[in-house]
Amino acid sequence: MKLFNSLGRRLQELEPLEPGHIRLYTCGPTVYDRVHIGNLRTFMFEDVLRRTLQFHGYRVTQAMNLTDVEDKIIAAALKAKVDIETFTAPHVGSFFEDLATLRIERVEHYPRATEHVAEMVAMIERLQATGHAYRADDSVFFRIAADQDYGKLSGIDLDQVRRGQRVQSDEYGKEDARDFVLWKGAKEGEPRWPSPWGPGRPGWHIECSAMSQKYLGKTFDIHCGGVDNLFPHHENEIAQSESANCCPQARYWLHSEHLTVDGEKMSKSLGNCYTLGDLLDRGLSARSIRYLLLSVHYRQQLDFTFDKLAEADRALKRVDDMRFRLAHGVEKDNDPARLEQAAGDFETAFAAALADDLNTAAALGALFTFVHEVNGLIDHGLPAGGRTRVEACLGRADEVLAVLDAAAWAESTEAGGGLSDAEIDALVAARSEARASRDFAAADRIREQLSEAGVVVEDARDGSRWKRS
RNA sequence: GGCGACGUGGCCAAGUGGUAAGGCGAGGGUCUGCAAAACCCUUAUUCGCCGGUUCGAAUCCGGCCGUCGCCUCCA
Structure with a gap:
């Protein structure tokens, strides 16, 4: 190291x-x-x-x-x-x-x-x-x-x-x-x-x-x-x-190195001296703050902006979406070689990046390359044990990043939406029936209702699935 | 005045001698009832500018321009 x-x-x-x-x-x-x-x-x-x-x-x-x-x-x-x-x-x-x-x-x-x-x-x-x-x-x-x-x-x-x-x-x-x-x-x-x-x-x-x-x-x-x-x-x-x-x-x-805000050093006189509480009060998530702080090498000045926090959120969403697809992914009797290659490459690159003077930016690069590979594999069918293998890789990486596990961060930002899982399941089932009878207007009304409650429905080949956004 | 860092695509950001990771954004396509997500293609012949070294430089050297930090209690 x-x-x-x-x-x-x-x-x-x-x-x-x-x-x-x-x-x-x-x-x-x-x-x-x-x-x-x-x-x-x-x-x-x-x-x-x-x-x-x-x-x-x-x-x-x-x-x-x-x-x-x-x-x-x-x-x-x-x-x-x-x-x-x-x-x-x-x-x-x-x-x-x-x-x-x-x-x-x-x-x-x-x-x-x-x-x-x-x-x-x-x-x-x-x-x-x-x-x-x-x-x-x-x-x-x-x-x-x-x-x-x-x-x-x-x-x-x-x-x-x-x-x-x-x-x-x-x-x-x-x-x-x-x-x-x-x-x-x-x-x-x-x-x-x-x-x-x-x-x-x-x-x-x-x-x-x-x-x-x-x-x-x-x-x-x-x-x-x-x-x-x-x-x-x-x-x-x-x-x-x-x-x-x-x-x-x-x-x-x-x-x-220092963190600047909107290109300037933080100072009380400029009014850009934010505490974590200030940021959370604005509705920003601690998770995206942690991600942003990880995304730039520690010896580089990091310019802190709200735009970058929004980008950080979207980057995390890409990981979350992959895990969501993974959880619903189907394992087939496929050759595990491609997944093994991707997982091995990721593990190697991730560890090497951190060992190289804590290059977290490069480590995250390796992570997203892996995300891309896994998404492709999910499209084509995971090999047996694929879900466990991918989750193990992510879990290992998260020992350092501590930012990937959406569920672990959820309690502090839980929006709720008012619907229980069972209620959502019922609505999704009703929507599936409407779709089956090609009553798309009704299906879209239900989707809209769920969306307002902070629930996203996705239609996959093997049925509809939902997640809280 | 002294010491130091940085300048990479629309934005952010790795890469420090071998021919430009990754994220966000944008455009086109596939899939879909429409979406969403995903996938495929496109988006830097080029890394502040000018010289030099080298077979070869974003990467090394010199100069210039620009930005930033520290110079006695600010992480």
């Missing part, structure tokens, strides 16, 4: 530290608001990675942090006059709901920053002992000048960096403007934890260094996040972890 390693910027064969086992760290949400669709794209990419690793037989141990102490959280909690635990709880809840809605698998560990302050303090103390950190007033900073490797991930040369206007009060007391904060002394009214430097709270980057080490070890296999985290967050994580531990933090660094 090959993955594009941001560290070195090249495609590399995945070689686990421990055979058959992948330890994976994925940067999680800052729980100060409901996550938006761009955040979810990254979590989706990480889900595809996780599922693909499992698909290829690896055991996966994954940790995703929940950043539950941070400037925005503190400010918002202060404003709402509640403690940060109370403030973040609903956002943690909605985060897990959104993951479930998109069929993103639960991972093994969701460590929270506020529950790992001791580990962070210990790491900062090590950094201080090795000369990589220094105290200034109530805070502690990382000394970039002491880290020869600094910049190896992002390729950034801080001497060349244009000085921005973003100078924060925290930066007073720094030896060097490039240094970043490890520990912030508490100001009036802020949440605080005890430390050798007095009461305060951790800087942002240190939580991932400390928690990844706790749950995955000093060196683990893969670290993921959105591209925007490449610098400074991941660069700083590497600086902290590797200066403290004298060994690589992660062997492979994977970054997903």
Whole structure:
């Protein structure tokens, strides 16, 4: 399996530290608001990675942090006059709901920053002992000048960096403007934890260094996040972890590209910052959102539009229709060779596409080639056992895609239509009788009635069949 | 100013040296009472533009044009 390693910027064969086992760290949400669709794209990419690793037989141990102490959280909690635990709880809840809605698998560990302050303090103390950190007033900073490797991930040369206007009060007391904060002394009214430097709270980057080490070890296999985290967050994580531990933090660094909306970056001022809830409220289905997010390679920017969601729906319908035809398909005493060929080709191409840096677009291409083959076979008669064979292929593919099983997604979007299966069966039977007596006007009236109830009738050679649309 | 990515048919999107996957859409046909679904055919002699390397390039190199991202707490 090959993955594009941001560290070195090249495609590399995945070689686990421990055979058959992948330890994976994925940067999680800052729980100060409901996550938006761009955040979810990254979590989706990480889900595809996780599922693909499992698909290829690896055991996966994954940790995703929940950043539950941070400037925005503190400010918002202060404003709402509640403690940060109370403030973040609903956002943690909605985060897990959104993951479930998109069929993103639960991972093994969701460590929270506020529950790992001791580990962070210990790491900062090590950094201080090795000369990589220094105290200034109530805070502690990382000394970039002491880290020869600094910049190896992002390729950034801080001497060349244009000085921005973003100078924060925290930066007073720094030896060097490039240094970043490890520990912030508490100001009036802020949440605080005890430390050798007095009461305060951790800087942002240190939580991932400390928690990844706790749950995955000093060196683990893969670290993921959105591209925007490449610098400074991941660069700083590497600086902290590797200066403290004298060994690589992660062997492979994977970054997903951004999602834009109507060609522009999402931002609150443009009003294009959608949450999953916003989209569902507009009547869009979670299933088509998952499909759309799968349909573009993770290292490509994905432009999110409602048109594309509608296309995604139609693409899924093609799969659903094939399965519908399959369920009603007749198995004959036909030569199984053609189906075996198609199934084998699909299995090979699908697995190869995913093994090639998670090429989900190519994997879906293989799927549709297979759909086309199976449709042809259904027209000509499936061989014995054909239905089971096809379903097995689709089921296997869906271990990664988690989007093919229409029934599994149905409950959340069930329109109903008001008719029971028995009622529909009766209407379809009545229509068949009308057709048999060539009373097509009556037959069409019934079809129209069913259509209004969201039921589509199809007339096949061996009788009429129906499905809810 | 620094670093990086991208530009493939009407739209979306794979393909990174061997002669353009797939989805959506469109047109024609078969099947059907009519549909629906499916199948068949058609829809890029061509991959932003210009040079170069090569037997051969969408794929490598150089230049240009255009779009986008990051440059200290934004996935």
